[in-house]
Amino acid sequence: MEGSMVTPAPALVRFSGIQKTYDGEHLVVKNLDLDIRKGEFITLLGPSGSGKTTTLMMLAGFEVPTHGEIYLADRPIKNMPPHKRDIGMVFQNYALFPHLTIEENVAFPLSVRKVNKAETQERVRAALRMIEMEALAQRRPGQLSGGQQQRVALARALVFNPQIVLMDEPLGALDKRLREQMQLEIKQLHETMGITVVYVTHDQSEALTMSDRIAVFNDGIVQQIDRPDALYEHPVNSFVAHFVGENNVLAGTVETIEQGYCRVALASGGSVMARAVNVASNGAATSLSVRPERISIIMDGATSEGPNRLPATVQSTIYLGDHTLAVLEVGGNEEFMVKLQPGGHNGLRQGENVSITFRPEDCLALDPV
Amino acid sequence: MTEAFLTRADAPTDVPLKRRLKRAERARQFKALSLVLPLLAFLLFTFLGPIAGMLWHAVDDWEVRQVLPHTVAALAAWDGKDLPDEKAYAALADDILAARAAGTLAIAAKRLNYAVNGFRTILTSTARNLKAQPEPGTAKETLGKINPAWRDRATWAAIKGASGPVTSFYLLAALDLTRNVDGAIVAAPPDQAIYRDVFVRTFTIGLSVTVLCLILGFPVAYLLATLPAGPSNLLMIFVLLPFWTSLLVRTCAWIVLLQSNGVVNDSLRFLGLIDAPMRLIYNRFGVYVAMTHVLLPFMILPLYSSMKAISPAYMRAAASLGAPPLAAFLRIYLPQTLPGIAAGSLLVFILALGYYITPALVGGGADQMMSYFIALYTTETANWGLASALGALLLAATLLLGVVYGKLVQGQQVTGGMKN
Numbered sequence: 001m002e003g004s005m006v007t008p009a010p011a012l013v014r015f016s017g018i019q020k021t022y023d024g025e026h027l028v029v030k031n032l033d034l035d036i037r038k039g040e041f042i043t044l045l046g047p048s049g050s051g052k053t054t055t056l057m058m059l060a061g062f063e064v065p066t067h068g069e070i071y072l073a074d075r076p077i078k079n080m081p082p083h084k085r086d087i088g089m090v091f092q093n094y095a096l097f098p099h100l101t102i103e104e105n106v107a108f109p110l111s112v113r114k115v116n117k118a119e120t121q122e123r124v125r126a127a128l129r130m131i132e133m134e135a136l137a138q139r140r141p142g143q144l145s146g147g148q149q150q151r152v153a154l155a156r157a158l159v160f161n162p163q164i165v166l167m168d169e170p171l172g173a174l175d176k177r178l179r180e181q182m183q184l185e186i187k188q189l190h191e192t193m194g195i196t197v198v199y200v201t202h203d204q205s206e207a208l209t210m211s212d213r214i215a216v217f218n219d220g221i222v223q224q225i226d227r228p229d230a231l232y233e234h235p236v237n238s239f240v241a242h243f244v245g246e247n248n249v250l251a252g253t254v255e256t257i258e259q260g261y262c263r264v265a266l267a268s269g270g271s272v273m274a275r276a277v278n279v280a281s282n283g284a285a286t287s288l289s290v291r292p293e294r295i296s297i298i299m300d301g302a303t304s305e306g307p308n309r310l311p312a313t314v315q316s317t318i319y320l321g322d323h324t325l326a327v328l329e330v331g332g333n334e335e336f337m338v339k340l341q342p343g344g345h346n347g348l349r350q351g352e353n354v355s356i357t358f359r360p361e362d363c364l365a366l367d368p369v
Numbered sequence: 370m371t372e373a374f375l376t377r378a379d380a381p382t383d384v385p386l387k388r389r390l391k392r393a394e395r396a397r398q399f400k401a402l403s404l405v406l407p408l409l410a411f412l413l414f415t416f417l418g419p420i421a422g423m424l425w426h427a428v429d430d431w432e433v434r435q436v437l438p439h440t441v442a443a444l445a446a447w448d449g450k451d452l453p454d455e456k457a458y459a460a461l462a463d464d465i466l467a468a469r470a471a472g473t474l475a476i477a478a479k480r481l482n483y484a485v486n487g488f489r490t491i492l493t494s495t496a497r498n499l500k501a502q503p504e505p506g507t508a509k510e511t512l513g514k515i516n517p518a519w520r521d522r523a524t525w526a527a528i529k530g531a532s533g534p535v536t537s538f539y540l541l542a543a544l545d546l547t548r549n550v551d552g553a554i555v556a557a558p559p560d561q562a563i564y565r566d567v568f569v570r571t572f573t574i575g576l577s578v579t580v581l582c583l584i585l586g587f588p589v590a591y592l593l594a595t596l597p598a599g600p601s602n603l604l605m606i607f608v609l610l611p612f613w614t615s616l617l618v619r620t621c622a623w624i625v626l627l628q629s630n631g632v633v634n635d636s637l638r639f640l641g642l643i644d645a646p647m648r649l650i651y652n653r654f655g656v657y658v659a660m661t662h663v664l665l666p667f668m669i670l671p672l673y674s675s676m677k678a679i680s681p682a683y684m685r686a687a688a689s690l691g692a693p694p695l696a697a698f699l700r701i702y703l704p705q706t707l708p709g710i711a712a713g714s715l716l717v718f719i720l721a722l723g724y725y726i727t728p729a730l731v732g733g734g735a736d737q738m739m740s741y742f743i744a745l746y747t748t749e750t751a752n753w754g755l756a757s758a759l760g761a762l763l764l765a766a767t768l769l770l771g772v773v774y775g776k777l778v779q780g781q782q783v784t785g786g787m788k789n
Contacts, residue, residue: 062685082688083697095686099704108700109690160691 011035011071012196013059013164018068020054028054030220032068036164036198041190043199043207046217047243055217056166056200061085072163083112088157088165092172094149096141102152103128103137109160127155130189147178154186164196171206183209204244208232216240237278238366241289248295248336249369250288254279262365264288268331272308273360278367285368293339294362297326297348298355307360312336314352330356420764426757427540430533436477437464441532444525449552453525458508461528462499469496483752484527484538491518526550539758564742564759571739571763574656574728575721581661582668582717583710590672590709595681608669616663620730623659624650627731655731663727664720668713675709715774719767739763 013036020029029051036042044052057063059070061082069076077085088109096105106127110120128134131151141149150170157165167186171179187210190197201207207214208228215225216239224231224240235241242249252264255271262276264286272288279286298309312328315335323339326348330336338356340348348354434441439460447453468474474496481488495515503511512519519525530538530548541547541554545562549555556562589608593601611619626632627649634646649655679702687697725740739759746756 060685060689062688081694082685083691083693085689086691087689089686089689091682091686093680093682095680095682097683097686097701097705108687108692112687112690112692112696112700156690166689 010038012038012073013198014071014074015055015059016069016071018055018058018065018070020051020058020063021066027066027220029058029065032220032222034215034222034225036196039194039196040212041187041197041199041210043201043211043214044217045201045204045207045214045243047202050217051220052200052202052215052217053168056168056198059164059198060087060089060166086160086163088160088162090150090153090157090165090167090170092169094141094146094153094170096149096152096156098141101138101140102133102144105141105152106156106159109156113160123159127159130158131155146174147182150174150182151185154189158189158193158195162195164198167197167199169201170199171201179206180209186210208244214244216243218243234277235289235364235366238287238289238369241364241366242369246292246337246339248290248292248330248333250290250331250333250336251368252286252288254282254284254286254365256282261360262286264365266310266331270310270331272310272363274363274365275361277364279365286365287367287369289364289366290358290362292325292337295338295356295358297328297338297340298357308363309355309357312354312356314348314350314354316350317348328354328356423757423760423764426753427761428535428537429754430480430531430536430538432476432480433528433531434533436468436473437461437528440464440528444529444532447525447529449522449526449529449550452509452520452522455506455509457525458512458519459503459505462503462508462512465492465496465499466502480531481527483542483755484531485523488524488527491516491524495519523550526552536754539754540761542755543758543762567737567739567742568762568766570736571722572766574653574660574724574736574738575718577657578660578664578721579668579714579718581657582665583714585661586665586668586672586713587706587710590669590676593669593673594676594679608666611663611666616726619663620659620727623655623662623731627655627658650731651733653732653736656728656736659727659731660721660724664717667716667720671713671716672706672709675706675712679705711774711777715770719770722763722767 013034015032015034018029018032019027021027028049032051032055034055044055046052054063058065061077061080065078069078071077072085072087096102097108100108103124107120107124110123115123125134128137131154133148133151133155136144136148141152144152153170170186171182174182183206186197189195199207199210208231211228213225214228214231216223216231218239224236226234231240231244235244238249241247250266250272252266252272254276255263255265257276257279260276261273262279263271264274265271266288274286274288297312310330312330315327315329317340318325318327323342326338326340327334328336328338336356437460440457443457443460444453447457465474468477474492478489478492481492495512498515499511509519530536530552538548542557542561543564545557545565546554547557547561589604593604593608596604624631628634629646629648631649633649634643637643638646649658683701683705684697687701688694692700722738723740724738725744728736728738729741743756743759743763746752746759
């Protein structure tokens with residue numbers, strides 16, 4: 001897993017020109033090219049219907065690509081049945097076999113591979129020890145909590161040392177606290193065992209927490225594949241900026257572009273300097289994206305020099321414990337959010353006129369929404 | 370206000386909590402009871418009552434007791450080793466004269482004729498020739514002269530055996546058993562011993578039809594459970610279609626199809642597959658075809674409901690864990706359908722055991738099931754005792770199966786691990 005960061009490991013899985021349609025009219029996956037490196041934790045992130053689950057199902061072998069080829073360790077697997085692919089999978093609702101005990105569930109992949117009894121017992125015990133569930137080996141799935149079932153599903157998908165483990169929104173059914181705990185556990189398992197994980201989720205914070213790389217899906221197309229920090233700091237388009245993390249949008253028109261920066265005239269009047277990320281040319285429409293934590297509020301009357309200073313009206317403030325969120329009206333956007341540091345600007349009153357300011361490098365000029 | 374509240378809260382301490390709970394629950398229980406009461410009363414009169422009546426008829430022995438009361442009383446002390454004494458003969462003569470006058474002799478004659486073939490003739494000839502009460506002390510001689518059967522110990526043993534108030538005669542007869550002159554249980558004469566065969570036949574047909582239904586119904590149920598909603602609903606209508614037609618009509622349709630000049634035979638001959646018509650009906654084949662057709666929905670529906678509850682994720686999980694399709698089916702899918710298989714099989718088997726119309730219409734003489742004989746004794750010969758005994762044995766066998774099924778299902782105890 002470390003290798004994937006420093007020198008890219010060879011691709012274990014390669015999606016090459018994959019298209020998928022169910023009805024013959026509408027492409028669910030449009031021309032997907034994606035490499036998954038050995039040992040990495042890659043997350044397919046996107047809203048529902050974006051094609052991420054279909055992609056996972058094609059890799060698992062439950063769906064056949066309409067066009068293109070998938071390679072696993074350089075072997076084409078498009079027409080290989082799922083049980084021959086040697087890919088472990090954890091399902092959204094765990095899919096533990098209800099008529100078998102926990103032990104029998106975990107032993108299942110070994111017994112279909114005709115592993116001898118002594119070794120099976122040994123490996124099942126080791127897998128149950130890994131998830132700290134040895135005491136519950138003789139229970140049935142129905143007698144376990146959601147979190148415990150999830151651990152068993154994980155052990156069952158790992159016990160036969162598959163080349164890859166696929167996880168299809170495995171934590172979706174758990175409550176927040178348990179979900180966060182399981183995120184850490186899964187991440188830890190990945191790091192200690194060095195397995196390749198392909199993880200599907202629509203929860204961006206989950207993706208940011210766990211992944212080595214994230215592929216953001218929308219409308220059947222991979223919008224961007226990158227490390228979590230790069231995805232957050234350098235989104236390539238408005239969709240990624242909006243889907244990953246909190247984001248404020250201002251509409252405008254490009255006036256000038258030079259040296260990677262552009263001056264944008266806002267629709268509501270005034271102009272700001274922004275990093276030119278995804279803008280065509282002078283006169284093109286653009287959406288500006290600014291993260292709430294990169295904005296400062298200046299009380300009216302205070303003076304400050306900066307290229308990006310806009311008038312704002314306080315709508316409300318929301319106290320969130322570790323920080324306070326101010327909701328402002330800026331340039332016609334009534335849900336412009338600013339994250340206030342603890343202790344600062346706590347005296348904001350509703351209806352008060354203030355100014356906001358942000359650095360040009362924190363404001364991205366992206367494709368118009 | 371506060372004081373009143375306090376005293377109210379404190380007051381029940383002398384009443385135990387359990388009793389207070391019971392009191393609180395009582396109203397709810399009463400309401401529940403009143404909701405099921407009409408059905409309960411209905412069942413009592415139309416179901417449990419008749420069954421109890423049937424069970425009583427199987428052991429009730431009232432005829433001889435009522436028609437020949439003095440004889441029954443006189444024979445009470447008889448040890449059965451020799452012929453009874455003069456007193457019994459006198460009592461019999463008395464009873465016969467009285468019964469002839471009252472016209473009730475035929476009732477006793479019919480009952481005694483079950484035990485000893487020809488008893489009816491003995492009684493009627495005696496009644497005809499017995500002009501008046503014999504002189505005291507000559508009853509034995511007089512009766513013996515009228516019919517030599519009265520000098521036979523077996524004749525008297527039959528009367529004593531039928532003197533009630535309860536008898537094992539019918540139940541034994543239903544098992545091809547009878548009592549000999551000395552009252553010991555022995556096998557019935559071969560010409561009367563048919564019921565064991567009928568029981569075996571009934572259970573064989575029931576079992577065969579169940580297996581056929583399972584083999585034919587399982588794939589259909591699987592298809593129903595896995596198809597998308599539209600085609601699945603259409604298929605379900607086809608499965609349920611037979612329910613909308615009367616049983617008699619469906620059975621007659623099979624007669625039309627399967628008879629010598631029926632649709633099936635004509636088609637086969639037209640295609641040149643056979644030269645002479647095959648015998649497809651009025652034999653066991655016809656019974657199997659018609660009964661399987663009629664009972665198939667009772668197998669498919671429980672199977673369908675158990676399969677519908679199996680998430681497709683299980684088969685996917687099995688495949689992803691390396692199980693080839695057949696192994697996944699046998700080890701993951703099939704075990705989860707066991708409750709459905711058990712329920713469907715039991716339902717079909719128990720229904721098949723009681724089948725009457727279908728075998729009667731499409732079966733031959735050697736394909737008639739227990740119900741046929743029960744109906745025969747009830748409606749044709751009015752031998753209610755034997756009909757009830759056969760019914761009671763069938764009921765006992767069915768209950769036994771029910772208990773076995775209950776144990777099997779209890780051992781299974783499949784609990785779903787899926788949330789949805």
